Amino acid sequence: MNVINFEFKKYVGSLWFWIISLWSILVMFMAMYPVLARDAALVDLVLQHYPEELLRAFGMSGGLSLATVAGFFAFVFAFVQLCLAIQSAYYGFQFLSVEERELTADFLYSKPVSRSRLLLYKYVAAMAALLITNIGLIMGTFLSIEWFRGSMVYDVGVVISLLLSVPLFQLFFFSAGFLATALSKKITSVIGPAVGLAFVLYAISALQRIVGGALLALVSPYNHFDPNYILQRGDWNMPLVTLSLVFIVAANVVAYFMFMRRDLHAAV
Amino acid sequence: MNIVRRELWAHAKLLLYWSLSMSAFVWMMFFEFAAYYKNPEMVQLIEAMPAEMLAAFGMQYANLTTVSGYLSVTVPFLNLALGIYALLLGNNIIAKEERDKTAGFLMTLPVTRPKVVSCKLIAAVISCIILLAVVVGSILVFTLPYEVESEFPRFLLLVTASTFVFKLIFLSVGMLMAAATRRYKLSGGLGVGVIFALYLASVLTGLSESLAFLKYITPFSYFAAPQLLQALGFAPVFLVVSAVIIVSSLVGTYLMYGRRDLYV
Numbered sequence: 001m002n003v004i005n006f007e008f009k010k011y012v013g014s015l016w017f018w019i020i021s022l023w024s025i026l027v028m029f030m031a032m033y034p035v036l037a038r039d040a041a042l043v044d045l046v047l048q049h050y051p052e053e054l055l056r057a058f059g060m061s062g063g064l065s066l067a068t069v070a071g072f073f074a075f076v077f078a079f080v081q082l083c084l085a086i087q088s089a090y091y092g093f094q095f096l097s098v099e100e101r102e103l104t105a106d107f108l109y110s111k112p113v114s115r116s117r118l119l120l121y122k123y124v125a126a127m128a129a130l131l132i133t134n135i136g137l138i139m140g141t142f143l144s145i146e147w148f149r150g151s152m153v154y155d156v157g158v159v160i161s162l163l164l165s166v167p168l169f170q171l172f173f174f175s176a177g178f179l180a181t182a183l184s185k186k187i188t189s190v191i192g193p194a195v196g197l198a199f200v201l202y203a204i205s206a207l208q209r210i211v212g213g214a215l216l217a218l219v220s221p222y223n224h225f226d227p228n229y230i231l232q233r234g235d236w237n238m239p240l241v242t243l244s245l246v247f248i249v250a251a252n253v254v255a256y257f258m259f260m261r262r263d264l265h266a267a268v
Numbered sequence: 269m270n271i272v273r274r275e276l277w278a279h280a281k282l283l284l285y286w287s288l289s290m291s292a293f294v295w296m297m298f299f300e301f302a303a304y305y306k307n308p309e310m311v312q313l314i315e316a317m318p319a320e321m322l323a324a325f326g327m328q329y330a331n332l333t334t335v336s337g338y339l340s341v342t343v344p345f346l347n348l349a350l351g352i353y354a355l356l357l358g359n360n361i362i363a364k365e366e367r368d369k370t371a372g373f374l375m376t377l378p379v380t381r382p383k384v385v386s387c388k389l390i391a392a393v394i395s396c397i398i399l400l401a402v403v404v405g406s407i408l409v410f411t412l413p414y415e416v417e418s419e420f421p422r423f424l425l426l427v428t429a430s431t432f433v434f435k436l437i438f439l440s441v442g443m444l445m446a447a448a449t450r451r452y453k454l455s456g457g458l459g460v461g462v463i464f465a466l467y468l469a470s471v472l473t474g475l476s477e478s479l480a481f482l483k484y485i486t487p488f489s490y491f492a493a494p495q496l497l498q499a500l501g502f503a504p505v506f507l508v509v510s511a512v513i514i515v516s517s518l519v520g521t522y523l524m525y526g527r528r529d530l531y532v
Contacts, residue, residue: 053313199352215296
């Protein structure tokens with residue numbers, strides 16, 4: 001329990017920063033909804049006269065209209081996911097590697113607690129931090145929607161379905177960081193790989209939203225948990241979510257065994 | 269020269285990972301292009317469109333059935349990734365001495381601090397050029413199966429040049445942040461926040477006329493690829509803005525790094 005407490009306290013400081021960032025994104029974008037929805041409704045009116053193929057040829061097809069609450073929120077949520085991905089990947093790359101980088105590994109791992117126990121405690125503390133972020137996100141989501149939606153209506157059920165996908169999304173990036181830590185000899189920089197991973201996968205998914213295509217969608221978890229898909233249909237894209245799940249399980253299992261037999265880099 | 273070589277080797281592995289993932293990205297990008305290239309249904313519809321309407325469409329949106337048009341849509345996303353690389357590299361190349369506790373060693377060598385910054389800058393620019401060459405090379409290779417338009421070579425050249433300037437902006441800003449902040453952890457976080465905010469700003473510019481002024485703030489909008497394809501040239505104002513940002517960040521880096529207390 002001491003380890004969990006100690007670890008969790010280290011997260012508290014940065015948690016505020018992440019939750020406030022998420023709230024700022026939500027509020028800033030949703031505040032623009034009333035104005036943009038009017039513009040978007042006009043654009044929709046014009047575009048509906050064009051055939052679907054033509055719109056596709058110009059990369060304007062598909063998805064929900066930005067004029068609806070759900071459509072606009074799907075647009076906003078892509079940036080929320082980017083922020084969540086950076087945070088989760090950061091925690092994933094950080095939570096084990098920090099001990100070796102800051103030369104506290106020999107202190108910690110010489111305690112009369114088994115390595116698997118320590119890993120479990122650290123894992124639980126990180127999960128708690130991600131869960132709290134999640135709670136903050138849920139609050140921010142509904143507050144910002146209710147605040148700015150005006151007289152527009154939306155389906156609460158599908159938004160909840162989207163929010164329920166967030167833990168898996170976080171776990172994907174966290175596990176990627178965990179796996180990378182376990183596989184590499186030494187993680188020197190945490191922010192670099194975390195941000196690189198989050199942004200490159202984001203760039204792939206953002207391109208996929210314009211040009212479509214199955215291969216791009218397979219690669220990026222942002223597409224596995226595509227807010228547009230979930231808000232439009234109310235359920236998850238099961239084949240792609242399964243792919244994410246398989247990755248999460250495999251990454252954790254491999255990382256666990258690799259970490260158990262790891263040579264720890266110690267001071268001196 | 270020793271420092272330049274050392275810095276290049278220190279970042280070689282990172283560069284390798286980025287080169288591999290960026291070429292994979294370009295490959296996937298053109299893999300999906302097959303669905304668009306000369307797609308008969310789409311081409312028929314486009315040809316049936318009145319010329320004025322096509323022009324109006326083309327101002328805002330790119331024609332995905334042509335190689336140049338498709339590339340112009342994908343460039344912003346390649347740039348996003350390359351910009352991140354440049355910013356992180358600029359940040360890391362300065363901050364790593366303190367993080368890895370090698371600053372004490374480096375600074376006892378008989379070289380001045382401006383010289384150290386210059387060597388690091390040269391190494392970083394070389395890395396940026398290599399990664400850019402890999403990306404442009406992959407584009408050339410993966411467009412081989414397709415028949416390109418007459419304006420494609422010039423457009424690709426413009427994209428290459430603009431992406432290079434774009435990377436220099438982020439590289440210099442990244443170096444400035446690392447030189448200006450004492451704590452390397454802070455400078456990394458700051459860099460991410462800045463790039464995230466700039467990216468959001470560039471998305472907002474496209475949403476509404478009233479937000480269009482943001483395009484002067486965010487480098488992501490300086491060399492918008494659809495406009496490059498339209499005009500086949502740069503907007504001078506953005507070249508000037510870019511030069512101002514790059515020069516002032518570099519001057520700031522030299523000044524601040526020269527007089528700062530190093531954490532050893």
